[in-house]
Amino acid sequence: MKVKALSRSTTEFTRETKSDIQKLPRNIDPELHPLERAREYKRALNAAKVERMFAKPFLAGLSGHIDGIYSMAKNPWDLDNIITGSGDGELRMWSLTAQETIWRAPEAHRGIVKGVCNVPGNESDRFLSVGTDKTVKVWSRSESAVAADGTTPETVATYNGKHAFSGIDHHRHRPIFATSSSLVEVWDVERSEPVANLTWGADTINTVAMNQAEVNVLASCGTDRSIILYDLRTSSPLAKLVMALSTNAISWNPMEPFVFATANEDHNVYTFDMRRMDHATNVLRDHVSAVMDVDYSPTGQELVSGSYDRTVRLWNASSGHSRDIYHAKRMQRVFCVKYTLDNKYVVSGSDDSNLRLWRARASERVGIKSNRERATIEYAEKLKDRFKYVPEVRKVLRQRNVPTMIKKASQTKQVMLQSRKRKEENQRKHDKHDTKPRVPERRKAILGVTTK
Missing domain, CATH: 2.130.10.10 (YVTN repeat-like/Quinoprotein amine dehydrogenase)
Structure with a gap:
């Protein structure tokens, strides 16, 4: 007669110390979590907000x-x-x-x-x-x-x-x-x-x-x-x-x-x-x-x-x-x-x-971190990196309060660069032979190279 017995390890559901959190069984089957992506997006947005809130460099x-x-x-x-x-x-x-x-x-x-x-x-x-x-x-x-x-x-x-x-x-x-x-x-x-x-x-x-x-x-x-x-x-x-x-x-x-x-x-x-x-x-x-x-x-x-x-x-x-x-x-x-x-x-x-x-990291805090805290921080960083191109998350991550002088100068510089590009495009458009080459940004500032 064959008898099948249930066997499970006590380490899977018991705590090492009484201060540990209770271990819960989890099923990672994606069919049971239809709103997984929505939850991760919300967590990424919250992580971005928390980062900017604690940013004191x-x-x-x-x-x-x-x-x-x-x-x-x-x-x-x-x-x-x-x-x-x-x-x-x-x-x-x-x-x-x-x-x-x-x-x-x-x-x-x-x-x-x-x-x-x-x-x-x-x-x-x-x-x-x-x-x-x-x-x-x-x-x-x-x-x-x-x-x-x-x-x-x-x-x-x-x-x-x-x-x-x-x-x-x-x-x-x-x-x-x-x-x-x-x-x-x-x-x-x-x-x-x-x-x-x-x-x-x-x-x-x-x-x-x-x-x-x-x-x-x-x-x-x-x-x-x-x-x-x-x-x-x-x-x-x-x-x-x-x-x-x-x-x-x-x-x-x-x-x-x-x-x-x-x-x-x-x-x-x-x-x-x-x-x-x-x-x-x-x-x-x-x-x-x-x-x-x-x-x-x-x-x-x-x-x-x-x-x-x-x-x-x-x-x-x-x-x-x-x-x-x-x-x-x-x-x-x-x-x-x-x-x-x-x-x-x-x-x-x-x-x-x-x-x-x-x-070096505006919101990072010094000191010894527990394994749970370190895992939470790494998870938040992964979420922010995954959703960094979503408009709401990107807006929060890029938001900075800068001096008025820097902001105005940056806007003026942007207008000048756009004007320069527009002028070059107009010159190419109305040039009969289109002789003006397109110079990549990484070569524009280089006038010459000499080797020995």
């Missing part, structure tokens, strides 16, 4: 500088520290956790501090700064006497140049660094003179950026509207790209070594692939004034930019429009921005002498 304003902040560097071996340089020659090191100054040099340079960078190494406590006083100075964080009596600490080393410096960056692991002035100079920390001079053109170089992944590649941009790539192994240029307007800053993608982003005077951020520079891989166009600085997130998937229009914008690297815009009533023109290395925060420095700390 501003965390802290760190005051202390007397003049504007024009240079900034993050420490790859310390998440908490940010170094800033101001227009009156002062250097400060900040603790983002304590939100206070932990090191300062009141008269580090005679004139504006144009660039700062950290010396690599897990045990290194040194960093470099350059200014318009034609000097490169090496500082040590262990010099803490300045906090007590207000005097400038002694430098570890000083390098004298022939021209006013405009930027600096250090090699990933070798004891060399590069500076920009009227030319790009490569220095060895053990020598008082540059070991290599890199030139291609005669105009001033705005900034210099070393690739931290493909460590033998160096990029610079100048006032002659050029972007030049150099090879440190041969001390020779690789390629030169000429834009319609000059570039203010360069940032290399930490996850894709051949990709870099540039902040341009034409209100746009351009991303390029150094293997094929005859066109931009993407054009990010939402700012209404010159973009002064740009930085990649540690994941390489997002960008942050600071502009002369007094705003900070965050972008998805694959999108053409910003996903968020940050502004403050007293924040003036933004000259430097950085993503923190935990991908959670953004730091901006402006010429109102304040350093500001923002959330």
Whole structure:
């Protein structure tokens, strides 16, 4: 005689602790849930509303500088520290956790501090700064006497140049660094003179950026509207790209070594692939004034930019429009921005002498999350991504309150772009031979490319 017994596991319907929620049996048969899509749409709309309701990106304003902040560097071996340089020659090191100054040099340079960078190494406590006083100075964080009596600490080393410096960056692991002035100079920390001079053109170089992944590649941009790539192994240029307007800053993608982003005077951020520079891989166009600085997130998937229009914008690297815009009533023109290395925060420095700390995700909250809370957040993100093109959800997700000046300037810029397109179409329509070619947006700002 065959006997069939019902067998079920107690773990399927019992709780581990008395604080757990009751487990309910669920049947996922779609025939039993005819309104599934309608319910998910409602949940997506509610999730979008909750995101905007809890969006409070501003965390802290760190005051202390007397003049504007024009240079900034993050420490790859310390998440908490940010170094800033101001227009009156002062250097400060900040603790983002304590939100206070932990090191300062009141008269580090005679004139504006144009660039700062950290010396690599897990045990290194040194960093470099350059200014318009034609000097490169090496500082040590262990010099803490300045906090007590207000005097400038002694430098570890000083390098004298022939021209006013405009930027600096250090090699990933070798004891060399590069500076920009009227030319790009490569220095060895053990020598008082540059070991290599890199030139291609005669105009001033705005900034210099070393690739931290493909460590033998160096990029610079100048006032002659050029972007030049150099090879440190041969001390020779690789390629030169000429834009319609000059570039203010360069940032290399930490996850894709051949990709870099540039902040341009034409209100746009351009991303390029150094293997094929005859066109931009993407054009990010939402700012209404010159973009002064740009930085990649540690994941390489997002960008942050600071502009002369007094705003900070965050972008998805694959999108053409910003996903968020940050502004403050007293924040003036933004000259430097950085993503923190935990991908959670953004730091901006402006010429109102304040350093500001923002959330990278405006509605995200810090702290340990339970499994249920994390699953709920991930489910809400999936729903918003699934229904992001539905008009009601899209309207809520894109709604931003921006200053009147930004809104009016954006509307004016849009009218100008539409007028320009309409003019070009009319010219083609009434041209007998239709000789005017259609130029893609990613090639319009590029005037020429030269390789060696």
